[in-house]
Amino acid sequence: MxxxxxxxxxxxxxxxxxxxxxxxxxxxxxxxxxxxxxxxxxxxxxxxxxxxxINSVEGLDAMAVSGDHVEIGATVRQRRVERDALSGAVPLLRMALPWIGHRELRSRGTVCGSLAHADPAAELPAVACCLDAEFTLSGPNGDRRVRAREFFAGAMTTALRPDEILTSVRLPVAGAGEGFGFAEIARRHGDFALAGIVAKVRLRASRPEATLTAFGVSDRPVTRDVSEQLSTALAARGDAPGDAVREQLTAVTEEMVDTDGDAHASKNYRRRLLLTLAGRELSKAYERALKGAGEVGT
Ligand SMILES: Cc1cc2nc3c(=O)[nH]c(=O)nc-3n(C[C@H](O)[C@H](O)[C@H](O)COP(=O)(O)OP(=O)(O)OC[C@H]3O[C@@H](n4cnc5c(N)ncnc54)[C@H](O)[C@@H]3O)c2cc1C
Incomplete structure (x- = not known):
């Protein structure tokens, strides 16, 4: 056709x-x-x-670190971000980008295009939600800023109005005492994920903060605060939470999967995948946070 x-x-x-x-x-x-x-x-x-x-629009191809965030313009290609030293400031970009389709697609596809498209199984919307990135939407009445967790409204549905352009996304630069994890399962490399997880841990003097965002398991990325689950696992197992984390995440990952299943995987299969990925990546994120711990806030 x-x-x-x-x-x-x-x-x-x-x-x-x-x-x-x-x-x-x-x-x-x-x-x-x-x-x-x-x-x-x-x-x-x-x-x-x-x-x-929008490919000839002046200024939309910029990517820069500014203060505590990296700002990526609307026509910046995924492949450029993958290769640019600046993206080292946001480790989750480096972890997630190679999973998007194939190199040839990423040479053309843009970071903002993936966010605007809002496929529920896409990697970048989940990364943006886990980091609670900030989007700039520009329209006839000027610019407005929307947080990632408010931007995604359903499958291929976002807060963008019909007369607005997503002009850039701002992702926070990783700080001392932060660690990240990313994993997905697809039938073949380059396919959309059956289930995927993004994890962030931030060490605090009191207790670590932990966030998980799942993708491929609902009509949009699903984000949960799992600080309590991580703390309980650490109390049980010290600094190597291992299987204890997985146990603690059983209920929350079950609740995060709200698809009825499809030709590729059932709801229960996706729940099992998500639990395994979540336990593994949260543990890794915690270990990476410990390794990168400098000054840790209260
Ligand atoms: C074979 C294949 C495999 C793929 N696998 C994956 C995968 O595994 N993971 C994944 O995430 N993606 C995958 N994709 C999609 C790919 O990553 C796209 O690059 C991405 O989803 C969209 O980016 P784009 O710049 O090409 O957007 P476009 O195709 O140009 O636009 C997509 C949508 O977003 C809107 N849009 C784009 N930019 C803006 C903007 N700045 N403001 C407002 N609206 C805008 C368009 O109007 C359109 O509705 C795959 C694609 C193919 C063909």
Whole structure:
């Protein structure tokens, strides 16, 4: 099948891109890398009357560390982030990016495109939620900032209004005493995940803070605070929580899976996968936090 006919514009400034999108009165779509949108058009799952190509928009291809975060513009390719030294400041980007499709797709696909597309099994939305990244959405009424955990509203559904462009994402730079984990299971490398987990641990003088975000198991990334579960496991096993963490996570990971299952995996299979991945990655995140511990806050 071929895409239905559409008009195509390639503005060179953000104000023009916003005006072009507004002119379509909800019938237009932004195209960035096209790695998700082109197949959607070819299958006629969407029939936008105009495509607004943002690849020539000045300033959207920037990536920089600023203060306590890394900011990635809307046309920055996934592959560039994977290879850029700056992404070392956000270890989860380096861990997650190689799992997205294949290198050729990542050479074209953008970080912000993946976030805007909001596939429930995609890696980057889960990373953004675990870190509670901040998104800048630009529209005719100016910019607004939305936290990742409020951005994803369901499968392929986000807080973006039809006349808004996701112009950048800000991810916090990893600090001393923080450790991370990432894992997913897919049938073949490059496929979307059957289940995946992102873990973050932050050591505090009182007790560690721990966050898990699951993907591929609901209509959006699912984030839970598991500080209590980690502390209980540490109380039982000292600094090597191992199997005790897994035991503690049984109830929470069961509750995080709310898909009914599909042709690829049942609900129970996904629950078992998620529990195994969560236990393993939370333990690793804790060990990495211990290794990287410098000044630890109260
Ligand atoms: C074979 C194959 C395997 C894949 N495997 C994976 C995988 O394992 N994991 C994964 O996460 N992804 C996977 N993808 C998708 C790929 O990573 C895409 O690059 C990504 O989802 C979208 O990025 P893009 O820049 O290509 O966006 P596009 O395809 O250009 O756009 C996708 C959607 O987001 C909207 N959009 C894009 N940018 C913006 C913006 N700045 N503001 C507002 N709206 C915007 C578009 O209107 C469109 O609706 C796969 C794709 C293919 C074809």
């Amino acid at each position: 071929k895409a239905a006919p559409f008009a195509y514009v390639r503005p060179s400034s953000l104000s023009d891109a916003i005006a072009e999108l507004a002119n379509t009165d909800g019938g237009g779509k932004v195209i960035a890398g096209g790695q998700s949108l082109a197949p959607v058009l070819a299958m006629r799952l969407a029939r936008p009357d105009t495509l607004i190509d």
